[in-house]
Amino acid sequence: MSPRKKRIFVICIVLSGITISVALILTAFEKNLMYFYSPTEVANGSAPEVRDFRIGGIVLKDSVKRNVDNLKVSFVLTDTVSEIEVQYEGILPDLFREGQGIVANGKLQSNNIFIAKQVLAKHDENYMPPEVAEALEKANSHFMEQYK
Amino acid sequence: MYRWIQQFGSPKYFYDISLVVSKWIGVICLICFIAGLYGGLVIAPPDYQQGDSYRIIYIHVPASWMSLFVYMILAISGAITLIWRIKIADFVARSSAIIGASFTFLALATGAIWGKPMWGTYWVWDARLTSELILLFLYLGYIALQSSFEDRRVGARAGAILALIGVINIPIIHYSVEWWSTLHQGPTISKLDAPSIHYSMLIPLLLMAIAYKTFYIYTLLINIRSEIIESEYNATWVKKMIGD
Amino acid sequence: MLFENFFSMGGYGIYVWSAYAITFIVLILNLFFTIKREKKILRNYKKK
Structure with a gap:
């Protein structure tokens, strides 16, 4: 390969690389510019x-019901305004617990129950x-009690 | 200003200074690495939520910071190359590309390894992770483009233009966690607020950040020296300094 | 035992240590090739 051909070849690769990555961004962001929806958004139909x-929210306290025989689990997801029930079968991430932020990927059924195919935990920056x-x-609960 | 840049940009001047500076930078880097690793892996307590897995933060966050920082250096020296045609600026850009790509790769790889146990997945196509992956492509594109020209100066200019176009990606990476809802959490340490990390965990993180930055400067200085000797092959000062 | 704790990382040992191993390898390779290149260039120059 002559140096000139080589140069053209590399430029083509670089350009196609840039094109592919721009296409990747556009498709990825087009579909999920917002990576997940909140329960309120789901409730008002957006x-x-x-x-x-994907739906993101906090696992409501005392809402997690595990099936003893298999890996089926159901819980309520909240953003403090709206709530939605989620059902899932599979292994949950280590951080999954009540009061934890999570993101679930799946489909909303007509009875307003969200069937998740994947559950990911979202943790905060603390x-x-x-x-x-x-x-x-x-200290927090003490504070709350004082101002009840 | 221009004169100052030119003086600093003179290869001989730069070479002399870098010989002294790089030694000290190397020492600081080594000390910070050892102290940071010891602090992060041994002294720092486990996290209340993530247990010991959060210790990946000590290599993940500095690598991510450096991936952005080195890219800014690459773009700025690219701009200087285009405007003033100063050789040293091109050397800085050339010497930054591979290590910048390495930092980006490390940020992605350590993040994926951290994501598996905590989030439950190695990878998601959220705005933060996707834009960081594009940064890796930008580095690789720069390396390929800049080395594909027979004429060094043409390669330098082409690379500089690519680097400058890619700058648009830097604020996207930085603000992605605020502009869009992402799986990735917000920044732990930002300039405006108090850090949301306990000081016993923060100190090793800062030490590691210094270690990474000095590591970059150390390799950068050595690489620039190599570039200088290669390009000033016949200059009398090189003969005088190394020849005897 | 304290030493065992250090290696198991509370059950996350495989993740923590593989992340550190990758980082170590990549940084060392960067350093190695950088220094090797300078030495080679200096040696070639002196030979001339």
Whole structure:
């Protein structure tokens, strides 16, 4: 290969690489510029009805029901305004727990139950030792009690 | 300003300074690495939610910061190359590309490994992860483009233009977690707020950040020296300095 | 035992250590090739 041909070859590869990545961005962001919908958005019907979509929210306290025989689990997802029931069968991420933010991928049924194919945990940007978290929690509940 | 740039951009001047500076930078880098690793892996307590898995933060976050920082250096030196045609600027850009791509790769790889146990997946196509992947393509594109020209100067200019076009991606990466809902969480350390990380975990992170930055500067200085000798092959000062 | 804890990382050992291993390898390779290149260039120059 002559140097000139080689150069043209490489430029073509680079250009096609850029094109592919721009196409990737556009398709990825077009469909899920918002990576997930909130329960409120689902409740007022702005989420897609036919195709799969993602829903993000917090797992409501005391709403997780696990099936003893298999990996089926159901829980309620909330954004403090609206709630929606989610059913899922499979292994949950380690961070899945009540009060945790999660993102579920699946379909909304006509009875307003969300059937998830995948459940991902979303954690916040806070990092602290367990003792500090505990102390914070204690201080918080103390504070709440005072102002009840 | 121009004169200052020219003086600093003079290869001999740069070579002399870099010999002294790189040694000290190397020492600082090594100390920060050892202290940061010890602090992060041994002293720092486990996280209240993520247990010990959060310790990946000490190599993931600095790599992500550096992937953006090195790209800005690449773009700025590209702009200087285009405007003033200063050789050193091109050397800086050339020497930054591979290590910048390495940092980007590491940010993606360590993030994926961290994502599996915590999020439940190695990869999602959310705005943060996708834009960081595009950054890797930009680096690789720069390396390929810049090396495909027989004439170095043409290659430098072509690469500089690509680097400058790609700058648009940097604010997208940075603000992606705020502009769009993403699986990736918001920034732990931002300039305006107090960091949302306990100080016992923060100190090793800052040490690692210094270690990464000095590591980059260390390899950058050595690479620039190599570039200088290669391009100033016949200059008398090179003969004087190395020849004897 | 403390040492065992360090390696198991509370059950996340495989993830934590593989992430650190990849980082270590990539950084060392960068350093190695950078230094090797400078040495080679200097050696060639002196030979001339």
